[in-house]
Amino acid sequence: MAYVLARQERRSKALRQKNEHPAERHVSRGFSLMPVVWKINKPMRDDLYPTMKPVELVEPAIRNSSQPGDRVLDPFGGSCTTLMAAQKSGRIARLMERDPQYVDATVERWR
Template sequence: MKPYFSDQDVTLYLGDAAEILPMLGTFDAVVTDPPYGETALNWDVYPIGWPELVTGHTSSMWCFGSMRMFLDHFDDFAGWRMSQDVVWNKGLGTSPATDRFRRVHEHVLHFYRGHWRDIHHDTPRIQLMGRARGGRTSSRPGPSTHSVYGPSTWQDTGRRLVESVLYAPKDRTGTSSNPTQKPVGVLELLIAYSVPPGGIVLDPFAGSGSTAVAARNSGRRAVLIEKREQQCDAIVQRLAQGILHLDGQR
């Protein structure tokens, strides 16, 4: 199977994920944005059963989607356990409905299989503004039955967990190659969490190629699958523009 594009960081395949996945190996994680099936775009058809296709290739998966998509296709995720949900606040409403709240967010759910202790997870942290209270320690002693997370000990270094609501503006320049393009800054956090440095991430619905850009920026590798040749061409052109992108959208 010949890739559409390949370099030291990214391998891109043109075709249907259902046909290409059986020929691929295993990956540290899947990070993907499948079609939600909520627009009139001719390619926006939810690929029923796709989560089952990746079960033999990874035990960790981040999936973008609307609440409607996840609930309508709840059975597709049987066999996967959800560890957490993240909200991407994109600051721009996309719903044409005028009788509901203007939706400015999308969900990103993290699923896993097997034992949580075996799943790579390295939670990103950020530096607090102001002087850090370094050296202080805190603990929550007691049996694990007191908390679903069990006892923990930590040292206050002035850094805190990244919060579960991520603010990143949706591209408004009109230069995106895909109308549902996701911000690289958000994808970098998801990849840093679930893929070790030097590891490899799979995106079976590559779209605009943001997962590849985020992986390369983060010192990881990526394998992409995209069934639209026009999008594959756009991904190749995008990857040729360089590694560092400061606006979080490229």
């Protein structure tokens, strides 16, 4: 079983404060050693994909859990992030998306 932990930077004009998660240590699950908490910038806001994930979030997970040439399945292909991360890491991506609007936008983003 795997868990994804997220930490948000809390900032105010008067005080800049980071909330460190106690699980910020390294663990090994039979693959390469990876940090438990990944520090990755949020993507720019996109009205079409309100929950878009950065490629930098998906790519390490793909590299750590598969080999080059393996297939990666994303049944919620939406913003094309998994496709781009799989391509960057030498994997073959298979995406599904039921909303035609997202399919068209995915093709445009991928090009």
